[in-house]
Amino acid sequence: MAKPLRVALLGCGVVGSAVARQLTDDAADLAARVGAPLELIGVAVRDVTKPRPESGVPPELFTTDAESLVSNADLVVELMGGLEPARTLLLRAIEHGAAVITANKALLGADGPRLYAAADARNVDLSFEASVAGAIPLLRPLRESLAGDDVQRVMGIVNGTTNYILDKMDRTGAALPDVLAEAQELGYAEADPTADVEGHDAQAKAAILASLAFHTRVSSDDVHCEGIMGITDADIRDARKIGCVVKLLAICERTPDGVSARVHPTLVPRSHPLASVHDAFNAVFLETALAGELMFYGKGAGAAPTASAVLGDLVQAGRHRVVGGHGPRESAYAELPVLPIARTQTSYFIRLDVLDRPGVLARVANVFGAHDVSIESMRQGVRRSEEGLAILQLVTNQAADESLVATVEELRKLDDVHEVSSVLRVEGM
Ligand SMILES: NC(=O)C1=CN([C@@H]2O[C@H](COP(=O)(O)OP(=O)(O)OC[C@H]3O[C@@H](n4cnc5c(N)ncnc54)[C@H](OP(=O)(O)O)[C@@H]3O)[C@@H](O)[C@H]2O)C=CC1
Ligand SMILES: N[C@@H](CC=O)C(=O)O
Numbered sequence: 001m002a003k004p005l006r007v008a009l010l011g012c013g014v015v016g017s018a019v020a021r022q023l024t025d026d027a028a029d030l031a032a033r034v035g036a037p038l039e040l041i042g043v044a045v046r047d048v049t050k051p052r053p054e055s056g057v058p059p060e061l062f063t064t065d066a067e068s069l070v071s072n073a074d075l076v077v078e079l080m081g082g083l084e085p086a087r088t089l090l091l092r093a094i095e096h097g098a099a100v101i102t103a104n105k106a107l108l109g110a111d112g113p114r115l116y117a118a119a120d121a122r123n124v125d126l127s128f129e130a131s132v133a134g135a136i137p138l139l140r141p142l143r144e145s146l147a148g149d150d151v152q153r154v155m156g157i158v159n160g161t162t163n164y165i166l167d168k169m170d171r172t173g174a175a176l177p178d179v180l181a182e183a184q185e186l187g188y189a190e191a192d193p194t195a196d197v198e199g200h201d202a203q204a205k206a207a208i209l210a211s212l213a214f215h216t217r218v219s220s221d222d223v224h225c226e227g228i229m230g231i232t233d234a235d236i237r238d239a240r241k242i243g244c245v246v247k248l249l250a251i252c253e254r255t256p257d258g259v260s261a262r263v264h265p266t267l268v269p270r271s272h273p274l275a276s277v278h279d280a281f282n283a284v285f286l287e288t289a290l291a292g293e294l295m296f297y298g299k300g301a302g303a304a305p306t307a308s309a310v311l312g313d314l315v316q317a318g319r320h321r322v323v324g325g326h327g328p329r330e331s332a333y334a335e336l337p338v339l340p341i342a343r344t345q346t347s348y349f350i351r352l353d354v355l356d357r358p359g360v361l362a363r364v365a366n367v368f369g370a371h372d373v374s375i376e377s378m379r380q381g382v383r384r385s386e387e388g389l390a391i392l393q394l395v396t397n398q399a400a401d402e403s404l405v406a407t408v409e410e411l412r413k414l415d416d417v418h419e420v421s422s423v424l425r426v427e428g429m
Pocket of ligand 2: 131133134158159160161162188189190196201300301302
């Protein structure tokens, strides 16, 4: 057995506590797998007086001096979250030659290439399996197993909180704010849950996935993002009526013109495997040139599942310290253009409240035709006779998003249209 490896833990919240607990409870097995004991030398937190019995960390190991900690460690595990001071601390740890492990998708989505380059230059491991889809082994397959294949499409549910909320709304009819509170209590939501419900957490994960899948530089700002706060009970009911369920999807595509990445609420047919992803579970589909279709499924959030991914990275990085070698590198990449959402091919579900009068269907259809958008299906809903309105629910065939946006704009201006009451994208029909 080699001499102990010094581990610095930055953060001891939901995930950090579970990692610390496992480092103590499973010390002997982890040491055997690494080939050296993992010695926790300190845990950086904001408040050293906060009791954290669940972590099993002796009180004397807590510190607010994260900088000294990272300068003295062989392995640094960052579970604080946020951009700063996490970025500065990780760069400092790399500079000191420590291998770094992080679950911080916000930081990687915003500034991943800078960290990848720093780790490569210093020849140290930078591992971040837990940053996307929690416990699911997804990034290592992308970085290693599929390195010789061409990934063409990544489509998945990568935020546990919003899946928990949408699934609960679908299954129980509960209201969004009540279910969000539950997701927070269960430890799925980010410290600021707006990152979950407004789609920014999934946006950062989509940037990481697109960068790894297509070996190019995609940052969070390149990812079109819409959250779930606008999803209403009526949307959930409409989805049900047309045999769909609403999911927040991250979709990354390689096209002949470049790459695209987007996150938005999406209608998914109930027959599609993603429709059966319940609670805080995540699932990701990959379509590749050689392997064909692959699906990854598992727990995407929560203390223990996320700790599993972090510890996997820690064991691998520790092993490299003991026997040599290093994990995959990310600083060699193509500079592929990132396409705006306007040029992405997609389908829309549109709900219209129209005046029920002769010729209305033809006039509505003309608007679609004028923008080269064809209608896949149309359903006329219950007539609200006192207002003389009828509800039309239409699903389009695939078209450029800009044509679909223009179609909706023109529908809004049509005299026959009282209101465009819902617009959602559809995938997997
Ligand atoms: N929760 C989950 O299911 C998942 C989380 N992640 C990611 O893991 C990371 C940690 O998440 P989570 O455990 O939920 O977060 P928490 O908010 O529960 O914990 C954050 C911890 O970091 C400490 N901390 C925050 N800022 C500082 C600072 N400036 N200096 C020192 N310590 C600091 C906090 O200290 P104190 O306790 O004193 O406030 C706390 O212990 C995040 O990047 C998150 O996105 C990834 C996958 C799943
Ligand atoms: N808040 C995130 C936690 C994991 O990344 C989520 O809900 O998925």
